[in-house]
Amino acid sequence: MKRSGTNPQEASHREGASDPAAERQNWAGNLSFRAVEIQEPGAVEEVQALVKSRARIKALGTRHSFHDIADTPGTHVSLARFREMTLDASRGTVSVGAGVRYGELAVWLHAQGLALKNLASLPHITVAGACATGTHGSGVGNQCLSTEVAAVEFVDGRGEWVRWSREDGERFRGAVVGLGALGVVTRLTLEVVPTFEVAQTVYESLPFAELERHWDDVLAAGYSVSLFTDWRHHQVGQVWVKRKTSGQAELEWMETLWGARRQQVKLHPLPGHSAEHCTEQMGCVGPWHERLPHFRMDFVPSSGAELQTEYLVPRERGMEALLAVERLSEEISPHLRISEIRTVAADELWMSMAYRQDSLAIHFTWQPHGEAVQRLLPQIEASLAPLGARPHWGKLFSAPRNSLTELYPRFKDFLALVRECDPEGKFRNAYIERYLLGEDGSS
Numbered sequence: 001m002k003r004s005g006t007n008p009q010e011a012s013h014r015e016g017a018s019d020p021a022a023e024r025q026n027w028a029g030n031l032s033f034r035a036v037e038i039q040e041p042g043a044v045e046e047v048q049a050l051v052k053s054r055a056r057i058k059a060l061g062t063r064h065s066f067h068d069i070a071d072t073p074g075t076h077v078s079l080a081r082f083r084e085m086t087l088d089a090s091r092g093t094v095s096v097g098a099g100v101r102y103g104e105l106a107v108w109l110h111a112q113g114l115a116l117k118n119l120a121s122l123p124h125i126t127v128a129g130a131c132a133t134g135t136h137g138s139g140v141g142n143q144c145l146s147t148e149v150a151a152v153e154f155v156d157g158r159g160e161w162v163r164w165s166r167e168d169g170e171r172f173r174g175a176v177v178g179l180g181a182l183g184v185v186t187r188l189t190l191e192v193v194p195t196f197e198v199a200q201t202v203y204e205s206l207p208f209a210e211l212e213r214h215w216d217d218v219l220a221a222g223y224s225v226s227l228f229t230d231w232r233h234h235q236v237g238q239v240w241v242k243r244k245t246s247g248q249a250e251l252e253w254m255e256t257l258w259g260a261r262r263q264q265v266k267l268h269p270l271p272g273h274s275a276e277h278c279t280e281q282m283g284c285v286g287p288w289h290e291r292l293p294h295f296r297m298d299f300v301p302s303s304g305a306e307l308q309t310e311y312l313v314p315r316e317r318g319m320e321a322l323l324a325v326e327r328l329s330e331e332i333s334p335h336l337r338i339s340e341i342r343t344v345a346a347d348e349l350w351m352s353m354a355y356r357q358d359s360l361a362i363h364f365t366w367q368p369h370g371e372a373v374q375r376l377l378p379q380i381e382a383s384l385a386p387l388g389a390r391p392h393w394g395k396l397f398s399a400p401r402n403s404l405t406e407l408y409p410r411f412k413d414f415l416a417l418v419r420e421c422d423p424e425g426k427f428r429n430a431y432i433e434r435y436l437l438g439e440d441g442s443s
Ligand SMILES: Cc1cc2nc3c(=O)[nH]c(=O)nc-3n(C[C@H](O)[C@H](O)[C@H](O)COP(=O)(O)OP(=O)(O)OC[C@H]3O[C@@H](n4cnc5c(N)ncnc54)[C@H](O)[C@@H]3O)c2cc1C
Pocket: 027, 058, 059, 060, 061, 062, 063, 064, 065, 066, 069, 070, 079, 098, 120, 121, 122, 125, 126, 127, 128, 129, 130, 131, 132, 133, 134, 135, 136, 137, 179, 180, 181, 183, 184, 185, 186, 301, 302, 308, 392, 394, 395
């Protein structure tokens, strides 16, 4: 694989970047990229020249997706050198280069008294890569991270530079969760809010019966709530409650939460893993970016040796969905590390998994049992199909294209936008042909 334009100083702190072999794989190591070269342009004009000169090309983020969404048979473009962060105080926005990761943006914003509304479970991912797949955190009032985007700048398939903002209406809403299919994003403008503090406390062992009885209250027990279960014992093993402190030095935490006990020690969601990898718990107040993600920027998130899958269902039918998955616990358990259940508020972005639907996200962190997981996915999908489950674009799923077209009311409009932005199919890859265009690349 050829590489050019690398900035070693910047590359050195990216996960796996010191190991060229690792760069040919995704983060989980379950996929080897087909790309024949990686280019690291340093300016928009260089991105334009690359797009114009290549038949197939694809932007690559931090490689945290679990399948071939970021792959290409041609050239990978890393935006690692696009690192600028510029505030526009009058508009309440920050513009970030496509190589910026949430972890570094968050520290920089906090130092200036600012924040983002929400974050995913890990801070290691690029803003551009996360927004391209509709990445989300949790909270009944929190939409996916892509909704914080106020403007997107990208190089389209003709090599033209394009800037669309909220004022551009529908096509902007089509472009934000772009699945890497519309172009190479070089910069995003995000809404910011005043910085805030958060404290998180974990509660252990919440019976499913109590969850069902107090459904809305449990999910809204904090600004952001995550439930972890292994689908055994008819219970949630851990309830992670993240609350805004509203200026109070301490929050009062109940000893029990609908039967779940307040933690005595710091916990990792995965049994047997060191809690040192996790952000502070036990009600200890801290800045938003050191509490909203579960995992610390300087440690490997989750387990590292894993696969992931996630489905979003309508929130009001969430308990039905959990019980449907629980019925498969015998099949699931041998391959599961842990499941996480979160909420995502509805939005208007065409390809967002929470498009016009307040959602419950049911996530599976699998052991790296690739074949067994692939065999299990159709079973899980069949049990969730009656609920209109939308698979996470960046995680493993098996749903065929025709089921996806039904799940996304703007699917056809998105395809039209893809063709408009990429008439020659430069950003096409096997994933786009399989799930968006149909196997033959038509529609
Ligand atoms: C440990 C772990 C925890 C995770 N936790 C969460 C979570 O809490 N919530 C959640 O929703 N998801 C989560 N994910 C999934 C993850 O957020 C998504 O897969 C996300 O897209 C990864 O971003 P990335 O920068 O690694 O992008 P990549 O995986 O490198 O790329 C993903 C897509 O974005 C496109 N892309 C990247 N950069 C650009 C660009 N500059 N221009 C145009 N397109 C671009 C790629 O072409 C590709 O289509 C997790 C993944 C892991 C490994």
